[in-house]
Amino acid sequence: MVQVVLPNDANPLGFILGGTVMHLIDIAGAIACHRHTRSLLVTAAVDDLQFLNSIKVGDLIILRAHVTCVFTTSLEVQVEVYSEETLTGKRQPTSRAFLTFVAIDRDGKRVKVPPRLVETDEERRVCEEAQARRAERLRRRDSAQASM
Numbered sequence: 218m219v220q221v222v223l224p225n226d227a228n229p230l231g232f233i234l235g236g237t238v239m240h241l242i243d244i245a246g247a248i249a250c251h252r253h254t255r256s257l258l259v260t261a262a263v264d265d266l267q268f269l270n271s272i273k274v275g276d277l278i279i280l281r282a283h284v285t286c287v288f289t290t291s292l293e294v295q296v297e298v299y300s301e302e303t304l305t306g307k308r309q310p311t312s313r314a315f316l317t318f319v320a321i322d323r324d325g326k327r328v329k330v331p332p333r334l335v336e337t338d339e340e341r342r343v344c345e346e347a348q349a350r351r352a353e354r355l356r357r358r359d360s361a362q363a364s365m
């Protein structure tokens with residue numbers, strides 16, 4: 218996804234709002250997952266998010282999303298965010314996020330996600346890393362539930 222940062226997206230310093238970036242990350246991640254599952258989805262989790270560089274009004278914000286691993290009714294997607302200066306083309310990474318989406322039907326019941334073809338060693342490594350993040354995320358969810 219590519220979008221120009223407009224004044225309405227920005228704080229008084231002229232930098233894009235963190236919440237706007239989060240919104241776009243959610244949308245880009247959801248689009249990649251929809252294209253894999255062709256189902257309805259809900260966002261179950263967003264892993265910790267850093268804003269490494271600011272993106273100013275007039276820059277382009279570029280979001281690149283790809284599914285890393287598919288589980289049973291859930292899947293993980295990685296979203297990388299870059300800024301690009303329109304006049305120079307200078308590109309900088311600004312954020313990276315991992316999101317988990319859960320596939321549901323129109324009654325809100327969870328549905329199985331189609332498998333993802335894993336063909337290369339790199340794809341296998343990416344999926345193994347996603348499985349480790351999933352275990353950690355579920356552990357954190359359980360401890361959050363226990364403390365609420």
Ligand SMILES: CC(C)(COP(=O)(O)OP(=O)(O)OC[C@H]1O[C@@H](n2cnc3c(N)ncnc32)[C@H](O)[C@@H]1OP(=O)(O)O)[C@@H](O)C(=O)NCCC(=O)NCCS
Binds near residue numbers: 290351354355
């Ligand atoms: C996300 C949600 C569907 C999970 O349902 P649940 O019945 O509580 O969860 P379960 O423990 O049965 O897990 C269902 C699946 O979601 C995954 N999941 C649930 N919570 C998760 C979390 N916090 N992080 C990662 N994965 C999670 C589980 O791993 C499981 O995946 P699997 O089938 O691939 O193994 C439910 O909590 C929900 O509807 N949350 C609100 C979602 C929402 O409103 N999002 C924002 C707007 S879209």
